[in-house]
Each structure stands twice: as structure tokens, then as C-alpha cells.
Amino acid sequence: MKSLTKIELRGLSKSYGHLAVLKDVGFQLESGQSLCLLGSNGAGKTTLLRVVSGLVSADHGELLVDGQEWRLRSPEWRRKCALVAHKTFLYQNLSGLENLRFFSRLYGFDFSDKLLHGRLAEAGLARAADKQVRTYSRGMQQRLTIARAILSDPEIVILDEPFTGLDKDGSAWLLDMLFDLLGKGAMVLMTSHDPQAALEVTNSFVRLSKGVLGDVVCSRDRDWAEIEALLYPEEVPTG
Helix, strand or coil, rough: CCCCCCEEEEEEEECCEEEEEEEEEEEEEECCEEEEEEECCCCCCCHHHHHHCCCCCEEEEEEEECCCCECCHHHHHHHHEEECCCCCCCCCCCCCHHHHHHHHCCCCCCCHHHHHHHHHHHCCHHHHHHCCCCCCCCCHHHHHHHHHHHCHHHHHEECCCCCCCHHHHHHHHHHHHHHHHHHHHCEEEEEEECCCCCCCCCEEEEECCEEECEEEEEECCCHHHHHHHHCCCHHCCCC
């Protein structure tokens, strides 16, 4: 059972030198909700995910968890989050099983090999469990990265382009996994260059442009054409 019911981020700002990457960004998520960030390359999406996950510090901003202020980079917050980054950050000379075993112990979990084998099987990697990751295809590495992220049954799942490299079966597995996590009360924050795929599992979309977050668009009872028109009104034909 999940313990968090609502998170709210306010006034997040981040600059690298004179370049403002995030400008007064804020949003909220509740238990069982998902939000998909859209935007062009360089809009600040990956930086926002890294800030929210606690990997990168914000220059300004605050995090409220069920109404209480938390530090974004606190160990308590980072234990609540799981990040699937655009890069896999897997150990190429270790096997799939060894990667899961290493990361589970690194983060203070002592999962049995039986459980780890089960997670690999769910990800379609049972036959590759003992093979070095460097022999995996891009899609197999993406599956392993996602399986690693959800080992601890996280409460906040943060995914940067999670459909990258996945074939049809891999995408279906990812969607099933996200549906399961949301059903357990997890919150999902993701980016995707394939918003129509994300629409299967996303409650709402929001556009990030030059570090500024737009209005959140609820996806309920809307097809992608309607959502796109609301997110990108300047591109809708006027005549």
C-alpha cells in the first residue's frame, strides 16, 4: 500500500551559468496519477526529471509531500523515487542478473535471486539473465533498466523517453507495468517523443518550452488531436 497521496513542486528554477533551463516550474501529482512532459529537444525536460528525482539540485523551489515541505535531494525523498534515465547506466560486463543484484544491494535492498529472476522473466529477459549486458540489444537494455528501476516498488516513477528502443511487445510490457504501478497508487512522471503511446497510460499532458511549463491538459475522453490542439494552439490552422 502506498503512503504518499500528493506531491507538489513550486517555483523550480535551474540555470547553468547564464542559461536558464527551468523557470519557475510547478506542478502536482496525486496517488495513481501520471503526467507526461512534452517539448522539443533542449526544452528542459531531462533537467526537470533529474531535479525532481534528486540527482541535480535546483537553484530555487520547494517540494511539498502531503502538505509538508521536503528537501528534493534528501535520502528520504530519493528512496521514494525511481528514475529511468535516457541513458541506461548499466554495467556492460555484468550479466542482467548481476546488474539487478548489484543495484539492489547498492540501494540497501537484499532481494533474493529468485525474486530477481522473476523480475527478469516479467521483462522478457529470462533466457538472457546470465548473459553479459554488452550482448543485449538496445531494447533488451531498456527492459533491464526499467526492471531495475521498479525493483523497490517505488512510489514516484520518473521515466525519460521510456519507449526508446522497445519493440511492440516491449512497449506493451511497459504499459502493463505502469498500469500495475498506478493501480497500486504510484505516481508517474514521464517524457515521451511518442505521446500517442503515452496516451494509453497518461492522465494528463503538459508542454515545457524554453524552461517554462504550460497549462496541464487532462487527457480523459480526449483523443490525441484534441490534446495536441490545446498544447500547441499556435500550430492550429485559423482559417
